[in-house]
Amino acid sequence: DAGITQSPRHKVTETGTPVTLRCHQTENHRYMYWYRQDPGHGLRLIHYSYGVKDTDKGEVSDGYSVSRSKTEDFLLTLESATSSQTSVYFCAISEPYLGTSGRGDEQFFGPGTRLTVL
């Protein structure tokens, strides 16, 4: 299994409070992603990073910010949590550049964080 951990694994918070989720990898992969999973929607991309301090928005980025100060860590912040952000959050990593092995195409997922905003 790819070395990806997420913390916390479960969190309950109240509307209006700030929340930070952490994704940590030990694979030295260049790309990192944050997705949210909701019933009827599958997984949707929130933000992604293509290198240290290089990030971009995904499909559902409103209300979220991210930071990546080190290759191994990718933080997702909800500045002021709302009930609509109750979801399961997944981090994923990938490395497209495999040298002579060709181009990597697989994303490896963390175990997920269940966030409940009351």
Added chain:
Amino acid sequence: AQTVTQSQPEMSVQEAETVTLSCTYDTSENNYYLFWYKQPPSRQMILVIRQEAYKQQNATENRFSVNFQKAAKSFSLKISDSQLGDTAMYFCAFMGWQGAQKLVFGQGTRLTINP
């Protein structure tokens, strides 16, 4: 923008039967990847099978195979000799050939294998 559609929210079959999960997608790109992911009750996302769009041959991984119809933009998953451990949510996903390798997922199909 790419979209992925799974039209079967739930399916149920008996153990040892064969089941096919449907997936259609929309893209203007010529080269791309398609994936099926499995999510058991543990919530872990597990890659089942992948298909590169430039390959005409359908991918196979043990009991899992795909029927990739590029012109029809269809990518179905066939599970042969289904087992109780195949019970899970299954997601179809699209990835473009260039750029940031972002995945676009379908809504998912909940598959139950009955003993």
